[in-house]
Amino acid sequence: MNKMTTTKISPRIELCEPDIGAIEKKWVANCIASGFVSSVGPMIADFEQLFAAYTGARYAIATASGTAAIHASLRAIGLAAGSSAIVQDLTFVATANPVLYCGAETVFIDIEPTSWGMDPRLLDAVLARLKREGRLPSVIIPVHLYGGACDIANITETAARFGVCVIEDATESLGAYISGKHVGTFGNMGCFSFNGNKLITTGCGGMIVTDDRKLAERVRYLVNQARDTAANYIHSEMGFNYRISNLAAALGIAQIGRIEDILEKKRLIADRYETDLKGMPGITPYQRRNGIKSSHWMNSLLLDSRKERDSLLEYLSLNGITARRFFEPLHKQPYLKSGLWVTGSSDACLAKQGFSDDISERGINIPSSASLNIHDQNKVISAIKSWTCHAKQTYSCSSDQEIQPRKKAS
Numbered sequence: 001m002n003k004m005t006t007t008k009i010s011p012r013i014e015l016c017e018p019d020i021g022a023i024e025k026k027w028v029a030n031c032i033a034s035g036f037v038s039s040v041g042p043m044i045a046d047f048e049q050l051f052a053a054y055t056g057a058r059y060a061i062a063t064a065s066g067t068a069a070i071h072a073s074l075r076a077i078g079l080a081a082g083s084s085a086i087v088q089d090l091t092f093v094a095t096a097n098p099v100l101y102c103g104a105e106t107v108f109i110d111i112e113p114t115s116w117g118m119d120p121r122l123l124d125a126v127l128a129r130l131k132r133e134g135r136l137p138s139v140i141i142p143v144h145l146y147g148g149a150c151d152i153a154n155i156t157e158t159a160a161r162f163g164v165c166v167i168e169d170a171t172e173s174l175g176a177y178i179s180g181k182h183v184g185t186f187g188n189m190g191c192f193s194f195n196g197n198k199l200i201t202t203g204c205g206g207m208i209v210t211d212d213r214k215l216a217e218r219v220r221y222l223v224n225q226a227r228d229t230a231a232n233y234i235h236s237e238m239g240f241n242y243r244i245s246n247l248a249a250a251l252g253i254a255q256i257g258r259i260e261d262i263l264e265k266k267r268l269i270a271d272r273y274e275t276d277l278k279g280m281p282g283i284t285p286y287q288r289r290n291g292i293k294s295s296h297w298m299n300s301l302l303l304d305s306r307k308e309r310d311s312l313l314e315y316l317s318l319n320g321i322t323a324r325r326f327f328e329p330l331h332k333q334p335y336l337k338s339g340l341w342v343t344g345s346s347d348a349c350l351a352k353q354g355f356s357d358d359i360s361e362r363g364i365n366i367p368s369s370a371s372l373n374i375h376d377q378n379k380v381i382s383a384i385k386s387w388t389c390h391a392k393q394t395y396s397c398s399s400d401q402e403i404q405p406r407k408k409a410s
């Protein structure tokens with residue numbers, strides 16, 4: 001791709017920027033004026049109630065981050081040294097790290113090539129095997145990736161048959177529904193992130209949802225230094241300072257109030273990509289699935305090979321466009337390699353290649369900010385078409401911006 005001309009684009013088009021405006025500024029200013037900027041303040045409970053109402057969960061407990069939410073949830077269900085957790089192989093490391101914080105072991109399960117989520121049939125087989133060996137795990141952690149949804153109904157049904165808890169990592173999929181039910185509300189607990197790049201942001205922050213009152217009380221206790229009600233500084237066990245601040249909650253209230261507006265902007269962006277990139281050779285956009293309402297947090301494409309993925313990433317970068325490769329599968333992370341890895345791919349024995357490896361090697365996320373304007377999105381689309389034109393030689397190009405189907409040789 002060295003000889004290719006690049007279209008100069010300035011300023012850079014980012015992957016996923018926060019959508020923060022006047023309403024957010026007003027809420028944050030009010031919070032500062034109130035003096036309650038730390039982990040005590042009325043906006044935290046308000047934010048939790050709004051979040052519970054939005055997701056349809058009975059209880060919502062705000063945390064300092066999505067990672068803290070997962071860790072506190074694992075502690076609440078009792079994950080500890082000597083036990084294990086089944087974790088989806090294709091995800092960010094923050095899904096698995098809290099398992100290690102608890103001193104437990106990880107078992108990585110491959111994804112389905114369609115949903116990019118944990119394969120429920122594989123889960124069934126692995127649970128049967130671990131049960132026979134007398135070492136059933138304490139918890140299963142499926143992940144809803146990139147604004148989409150895994151097959152959580154079958155995962156929870158399988159988990160229930162074996163009597164194992166499910167904690168959903170829904171950190172990337174606020175606003176996504178399966179048959180009208182919000183992701184994160186299928187398992188025993190669901191975890192969300194409000195990091196700066198997420199659908200809504202509180203700067204840093206997270207949320208745990210559950211319908212189980214005991215788990216809700218337990219997790220609220222753990223995230224608040226395991227503080228007993230009496231102010232005597234006696235703590236019967238170790239807790240964590242995983243609380244969200246009132247200042248962050250102020251931002252959260254403003255953002256959750258605008259969530260439908262943000263989701264609609266994301267939907268329009270996704271529709272435009274889908275229409276304009278349809279039929280591009282060598283580029284497969286994420287397939288929409290029946291019954292799933294994605295939040296379109298990220299717009300994802302699959303290339304034909306790792307080489308083409310790297311080439312497109314480099315080309316977009318040279319053109320001032322930030323895109324990102326998919327996560328590296330957990331079983332390949334240097335510090336996690338010793339964990340048990342289970343794949344359903346028939347390539348696995350020979351090539352050490354599961355579906356998570358394949359999707360990870362070929363996937364990229366392209367600019368998806370709710371604030372992405374049509375002008376910038378057209379630049380992204382043109383750059384992708386231009387790259388395709390040069391890389392695949394399937395189209396003849398009059399310029400980098402205008403691409404015509406190549407005429408068939410007579």
Ligand SMILES: Cc1ncc(COP(=O)(O)O)c(C=O)c1O
Pocket residue numbers: 065066067068091092094095143169171172192193194195205206
């Ligand atoms: C899949 C996944 N799990 C967990 C997390 C952790 O969330 P946070 O960054 O809020 O700690 C993230 C966020 O980046 C994520 O993408």
